[in-house]
Amino acid sequence: MQDLNWVALSVFVALFAFITWLGFAAAHWRKGDLDQLHEWGLGGRRFGTVITWFLVGGDLYTAYTFIAVPALAFGAGALAFFAVPYTIVMYPILFLVFPRLWYVCHKRGYITTGDFVRGRYGNRWLALAITLTGIVATMPYIALQLVGIQVVIGALGISGTGWAADLPLLIAFAVLAAFTYSSGLRAPASIAIVKDILIYITAFVAVIVIPIQLGGFGKIFAAVPEAKLLLKVPTAHSSAEYSAYATLALGSALALFLYPHSMTGILSASSGRAIRRNAALLPGYTFMLGLLALFGFFAIAAGVKGLPEFAAGFKQFGNNYAVPALLLHSFPPWFVGIAFAAIGIGALVPAAIMSIAAANLYTRNIHREFINRTPTDRQEAQMAKWVSLIVKAGALAFIVFVPTQYAIQLQLLGGIWIIQTLPTVMFGAYTRWFNAWALLLGWASGTLLGTIMAVHVGLKPTFPLEVAGYTLPGYTALYTLILNLGLAVILTPLLNALGSRQLAVDETAAADYQA
């Protein structure tokens, strides 16, 4: 590893210190009673269009994304750009479905997806399935955020052996845990503003300066091997990367807003209208993500992998080191400090929201439902605060003791699992037609088959589905969602006929879903 980069480190530490102060000070921002769960865990549902833009943007476009998408472009090429159609098509879904969910959650006082499912379907087991899926899918996602921090800490030249090697990560997480505990969702909301400004500065400066250094976009793309520049074209036997690209984009878009942390960000908005407006404004982040994906090609053109000073970094972090190496190669140390702080802080924002979301789920839909049915507001908020600490400690232990590869693979499985909640949650926003047990069986089948398929192909995201001798490589999550949905549709009339319909109670009314 290169020597300690003092200037960059100082800027990095200074910015970290600032957001630490901000995280604690946030407790007093739009002050509410933090002994109530909706104040701690949803910021009192008071964030308008602008704060929601920063919060949800900081929540969905995570530090790991900023490292991993360019790394995929660096390694695999054009396929990595699926992140762009993915983050285009997710906004119509946000626009259409989620304001309805916002209204019903607001009117009924629901804090989590589990609350909504419990109220809509009157079935605690379906609610439990949705809750557990959310928590399990979120855990490796939090762990991955730590990978983002680890890479930039390594790139700053901080190294150590044994326990000391993980010390900076421990400090970052202790800070994160403390301000989340004390300020709840207000902490990541305020920090997101700083982080997003830093990341926009980094992205736009880099996308102007680096191509100038490298002699223009023409030269950059000429340096990319031809096989990586475009998607592999279908043959007589396979749809090749075309189907993989489209299904990855669509499946990821369908899954993203089902994650508990997305839901938490959305529910903290002050109105359904703020969500609709953000569906038109959040693509600003998509544009930036597209620019960042191009950084993978900048790194190829700059030839950072061949430079001796980065050899150790690539050895330790693989292609995830491409962006940090590119920034170190192209910019003076003070700017590197800003860019790395943007990535590091960019990891803390989603990690905080994810741990809050998981804590809300446990508190409302497991503890309250199965252990203590009549908690006071104060007990409920306190429980969530403790659980947020446990969740983060778990993620930290995971990243310190288990190889990073497992976190990545589990996060991949998490995508397959979370999409299985789509029929219950998204269709549930429109109709109560489905039988709750049919949804539960569809969920179980999709989860089981998805896991088996993913393991079968060595935990890669795409599965080579064969139809009449023609191979359609596609996103496993999307394929298994079709099975899930099909089962739910077929089983609903069957189970209704068997008489389980009488048990179903829907405490929501049609008017709850609108302004």
Place this chain on the structure above:
Amino acid sequence: MNGTQDKRRGWSWWYLLFVVQFVAVLWPPFYNSAAPYWHGIPFFYWYQMLWVIVSAAFTAIVYFATRQ
């Protein structure tokens, strides 16, 4: 059922703009080519980046058109 009434009341022809953007970016044959270049950037990349802006504009149009 209440659900179907809701859906009818909630439908707007403006939502077809969403369908357009789905098709435009989820059908790779439309854009998987290097030419035409734009300032040295292959079509594959600038086409999709352009759609980020177009789709945001579409969503804004739908927002204003369907505002009650």
